[in-house]
Amino acid sequence: MKRIVTILILFLLFAVSVYSQKDHQKADRLYEKAEQSYGRHDFMQAFKQINEVLKEDSAYCNAYLLMGDIYYDMQKPDLAINAYTKAVAIDSALFPPAFYIMANLQFELERYPEAKRNYLTYLSFYPKNQTEIRKAERNIGLCDFRADLMKHPVPFNPxxxxxxxxxxxxxxxxxxxxxxxxxxxxxxxxxxxxxxxxxxxxxxxxxxxxxxxxxxxxxxxxxxxxxxxxxxxxxxxxxxxxxxxxxxxxxxxxxxxxxxxxxxxxxxxxxxxxxxxxxxxxxxxxxxxxxxxxxxxxxxxxxxxxxxxxxxxxxxxxxxxxxxxxxxxxxxxxxxxxxxxxxxxxxxxxxxxxxxxxxxxxxxxxxxxxxxxxxxxxxxxxxxxxxxxxxxxxxxxxxxxxxxxxxxxxxxxxxxxxxxxxRPAPISYVKGKVYDKNDLHPLSADLELIDMQSGKVVVNSFSDAASGGFLLSLPVDKGYALNVACKGYLFYSQNFSIENGRDLNNPLMLDIPMQPVSVGEKVILHNIFFESDKFDLKAESTAELDKLTEFLQNNPLLKVEIGGHTDNVGTDQHNLDLSQNRAAAVFKYLADHGIQKERLIAKGYGKTVPVDTNDTPAGRANNRRTEFKVLSK
Incomplete structure (x- = not known):
């Protein structure tokens, strides 16, 4: 009896095996047709044949792989990923590059955690394609980097x-x-x-x-x-x-x-x-x-x-x-x-x-x-x-x-x-116009902007010949000396500071009237500085002194007076001596730098020629000045 039962069981197993082989063979034939349709780029026919394969064998791994390839070629990455995912769920070892393909698609879709996971799975199969290995390893690092950036977005309101x-x-x-x-x-x-x-x-x-x-x-x-x-x-x-x-x-x-x-x-x-x-x-x-x-x-x-x-x-x-x-x-x-x-x-x-x-x-x-x-x-x-x-x-x-x-x-x-x-360091700007003081016509003049702390020239520019306009950009929280020169005119000097937080819609505006060279005309040398109550020239005076030297070299027939002036603080004699010594210090600098002494006169005026009130700190600061005056040309 046991033998009969055993024979019956073996017969049933053989029948099932024969039926399964026939079923699998049919799926294989359908799959081959699907591959042929895919090779002809007849994607719709290939999909139809793949579905027939899956009706015969729902676990036919290659059918899902081919489906993924078709969606890949059709540039439908989400559907391709779904198909590849089903394939590797059935048999992850059948075609390990499927993990690499999925990872690349997920990488392009910015699904970085999933991409990283599939790159790592692909590498766990010890592939031999060195190009793919290098790309997978590189992209794993990029997945972490990009995922972190996306997790911490910066404010962006375009x-x-x-x-x-x-x-x-x-x-x-x-x-x-x-x-x-x-x-x-x-x-x-x-x-x-x-x-x-x-x-x-x-x-x-x-x-x-x-x-x-x-x-x-x-x-x-x-x-x-x-x-x-x-x-x-x-x-x-x-x-x-x-x-x-x-x-x-x-x-x-x-x-x-x-x-x-x-x-x-x-x-x-x-x-x-x-x-x-x-x-x-x-x-x-x-x-x-x-x-x-x-x-x-x-x-x-x-x-x-x-x-x-x-x-x-x-x-x-x-x-x-x-x-x-x-x-x-x-x-x-x-x-x-x-x-x-x-x-x-x-x-x-x-x-x-x-x-x-x-x-x-x-x-x-x-x-x-x-x-x-x-x-x-x-x-x-x-x-x-x-x-x-x-x-x-x-x-x-x-x-x-x-x-x-x-x-x-x-x-x-x-x-x-x-x-x-x-963000960079904030920058403000100075905007203005250079023109003839007498008839107001615009001038093309050379502009030199100097950082008063370092003494370095930070900007060289010039004003527009047609409009006289100029614009100079400069860092904030610094003091600057501006020198303006134009052939046939006395040079112009000014100093100013740019405060942090200055409204860019309200820049510093400077109108610069240039005085033609003529006898009796004066120029205030705004950028010549002395120690308090002394006649020692400060280092930041050098740029202005060099400009004055250059001006006199370019106008070799000019004879000028260097005039020193003070405010009303102190005795009259002290102020007279101080102003004379300051004028003499400028005289000496010019002479030491090649200007003939015969062309120069140093004269101190003390407090006798104020240009502003002596009742305010600002007024007294304006009165403490050095000038040069054209004596002959």
């Missing part, structure tokens, strides 16, 4: 600048003037082969006016882009490509403004430009350092950030690479050096970021080294490319070009509040 600025095409922010009254940007149309052109907008009543194309010679029939407006508004540095005088595919050019007219762009020459691609210029506030991007030899990667400095003779020095703290083996782009002179913003797809190209900030230390770049954070940076960024002078706001949903076109310009931790 405001679209509206239809006066943005179009259905592409807008790329280039420059915003120091006073935020002028914006220049690059626009590219949507038509095939469209060139880039420069547009400008002027702010009226806190609103940007309708952007208009810049007139020739700035815009031309060729291809130009990546423009920088100098902080004083007098120069445009721009990129022009494939011009007759180009040294490479794209070169750096400069144009000078006179009134509302710009000069023909001039190539910066073969010291700055190379036979490669040179683009994306940005000028420092002092006008002496030009940052730009180049693919020239000697860099660390595809495109690097370089800088060149202006030499005393007006030529540019050999460019220097910013080094491997800033530049990587990939691409660094779009440098923006803030007017504080030490905070650099740029874009990189080689530094650790949210994906594509991210925006970074680095500060220049007192030792001349750049700090390790700081990612501007999420959601300022996203998985897409963030490249163009411009910061306003005060450092609170930024302008960015972005392809965000809900815009007017492909890429729009937005304004947002810059996160506190990546």
């Amino acid at each position: 405001v679209n600048l509206g239809p006066n600025i943005n179009s259905e095409g592409y807008e790329y922010i280039n420059s915003v003037s120091t006073d935020e009254e002028l914006m220049i940007f690059t626009r590219k149309g949507t038509e095939q082969g469209a060139n880039e052109s420069f547009y400008r907008s002027i702010k009226n009543d806190s609103k940007w006016g309708l952007a208009l194309p810049m007139e020739p010679p700035i815009n031309s029939d060729g291809n130009q882009g990546a423009l920088c407006l100098s902080p004083d508004g007098m120069f445009l540095f721009m990129t022009c490509c494939s011009r007759r005088d180009s040294y490479g595919s794209c070169d750096l050019y400069v144009s000078h403004r006179r009134g509302n007219q710009w000069s023909e762009p001039e190539n910066l020459g073969d010291v700055v430009n190379s036979t490669a691609w040179d683009s994306q210029p940005c000028l420092s506030a002092d006008g002496r350092t030009l940052y730009f991007v180049s693919t020239r030899r000697g860099g660390f990667g595809g495109s690097d950030i370089w800088r060149t400095t202006l030499l005393p003779d007006g030529s540019w020095d050999v460019p220097q690479n910013l080094g491997d703290v800033i530049n990587t083996s990939s691409n660094e782009m779009a440098p923006y050096i803030h007017q504080d002179g030490r905070t650099l913003y740029f874009s990189s797809n080689g530094l650790k970021g949210m994906g594509g190209a991210d925006l970074f900030m680095s500060r220049l230390g007192v030792n001349g080294n750049w700090s390790v770049p700081t990612n501007l954070g999420y959601p300022v940076n996203t998985k897409d490319d963030e490249i163009n960024l411009v910061i306003n002078a005060g450092g609170q706001s930024a302008y960015i070009s972005s392809a965000k949903e809900g815009g007017f076109g492909n890429t729009d310009i937005y304004r947002f509040d810059l996160p506190q931790e990546v």
